[in-house]
Amino acid sequence: MKRILLSLVMTMAAIVSAMASHTVTHEGAWCWFADPRAIHYENASGSINASYIGYIDVHGNVKATQIDFRNNRRTEVLIRSVFQPDDHNNPTFIVLPDERVMIFYTRHTDEPKIWYRVSVKPGDITQLGEEKFISTKNNTTYPSPFILSDDPNHIYLCWRGINWHPTMARITMPDANDNVTVDFGPKQIVQSTGARPYAKYHSNGKDKIYLTYTTGHPDNEMPNWLYFNVVDINHGNGPILKDIKGNTLQQVADGVFRVNKSEAYLNQYPFTVVDHTPGVRNWVWQIALDQDANPVIAYTHIDNAKTTHAYHYGRWTGSEWRDTWVQLGGHAFHQNWNRTERCYSGGMALDPENINTLYLSIPTKEGAYNKEGVYEIWKYNVADNGKVESSEQLTRNSDKNNMRPYLLPGSKNSALRLAWMHGDYYYWMVNKHYPKGYPTSIVADYNLPEEKVDLGNGxxxxxxxxxxxxxxxxxxxxxxxxxxxxxxxxxxxxxxxxxxxxxxxxxxxxxxxxxxxxxxxxxxxxxxxxxxxxxxxxxxxxxxxxxxxxxxxxxxxxxxxxxxxxxxxxxxxxxxxxxxxxxxxxxxxxxxxxxxxxxxxxxxxxxxxx
Missing domain, CATH: 2.60.120.200 (Jelly Rolls)
Structure with a gap:
């Protein structure tokens, strides 16, 4: 009852203004485990000020849109054609020390390769170098790259790989021919009792990579616990896996750290577990850090029947994980929610520049949560004491669902900050059972540059x-x-x-x-x-x-x-x-x-x- 009253109060207090959405691409989609799927980068000299938004369409084209704020120009670029048409295969980005942009992408679970391309010029993906790949012994999905100042000569790449588990490798920076060398790994980081742990990663940019992951896929695990670890890169001398208190769990080079969802494990490793609520299927959306470098996690609780999703906000206080129930998320957001992928929530996004703010995809009717409504984007604020203090509906009267919101890292001073998917969604892959796949668009909270169209001129x-x-x-x-x-x-x-x-x-x-x-x-x-x-x-x-x-x-x-x-x-x-x-x-x-x-x-x- 308290939660229902809270929802009503927040709805009544919601600001009634609506945020305009602007189309980035009419054909594009992304999953929420390969990140950063979009970034903003601007340098101190002012020579680069651009956003890069990646996606894959139903035709198997891996693409990206570059918004160049210096020249007020939008360019959509083909990265790779004839790729597996699957929304898990969206590209991810990292800006190299020489300011060229490196783009990673993989097929979904059925190829032992990580593909990449590097921009020819700093900050400009309109001209890309030759397509390359990193060979692996195991199939790959969800590449997440990091560059850390304690080891500036390497890229730390995380993905789902060995035994379908969180995997990492250290690779050299691209040479003059865009070639890289794997000089550490790949190494499986953890081993779960579940078949497929789902992991999200984040870094402090200096010496640590944070990962939070589940026991397995929530379809298959009940309950599905949520864990948290820290990878200390150890000044490039070989990563060490630790718990949130800094206790060493395992040298990554020496083998996997084993997790399970037993009382004995919880008692032995209490600072590796974020949530172990009975009767809940956890799934994770994002990690970010507060101003004290304490992690914050956006995650969902899904009931046993897979018909009710609830959005949660977990914050490490320095001594414990404090959980905040934020809002109900309805059932799975897509057209076939009652027969496949019933754990697909509308989505959550943390604002890495303002950790008290998060964005949610919520089924809505007449300005209020309604399980059978159209999924709209909402903005919530959670105070430092863990209490929900405000909510605001951002999109209104949408003809189709809005889902999987994402805040562009590095966009604190940018006019373009938030992007999400819009449209119908039938399945995560195009195949003969679901031939329509994911015919969605990517939209953003910014009116993208438009150049004059005058085809009669010249x-x-x-x-x-x-x-x-x-x-x-x-x-x-x-x-x-x-x-x-x-x-x-x-x-x-x-x-x-x-x-x-x-x-x-x-x-x-x-x-x-x-x-x-x-x-x-x-x-x-x-x-x-x-x-x-x-x-x-x-x-x-x-x-x-x-x-x-x-x-x-x-x-x-x-x-x-x-x-x-x-x-x-x-x-x-x-x-x-x-x-x-x-x-x-x-x-x-x-x-x-x-x-x-x-x-x-x-x-x-x-x-x-x-």
Missing amino acids: LVTQAKGCKKFSVAATFHQEKDGKRTSDATLFASDQLTVGITTDNYIFVNMGKGSKAKSVKSGNLFATADNWAFYSIGTSGDTHVTPITDAMLTTTYDGATLRVYRNEVLELYIPCKGLKLKNVRCGNLSTNLQQWSRALNQDEVGALSNKR
């Missing part, structure tokens, strides 16, 4: 030596995509753009000694056939040739860009190009030309008109 029937230009080609090929030779979209005196026999975009530019050829690292295809042939995470692949698309090439006098529909695929620095005598290729059905470089919003408008 439109010409035939370019005649233009030093700046754009060419849009409507692409078509037969369904199987098979050809015996390279085919062109268009050709001109100094520039040819086309598709190779093995389905990669190529660009040939210049003449004679200045001639240059560039080939995309991304297969010109999708993963759409997963919807017809795949049954799950079984290592399969179903490459689907693209039959129709818009490919747009722009040149601003210094950089040639090639867009696949609205997404940037190739960024090629070059000078001295001119567009003259453009001829239609054998893969294009229509060409349009401009005597200027189109911006990405114009490219998107072209693609939407197809």
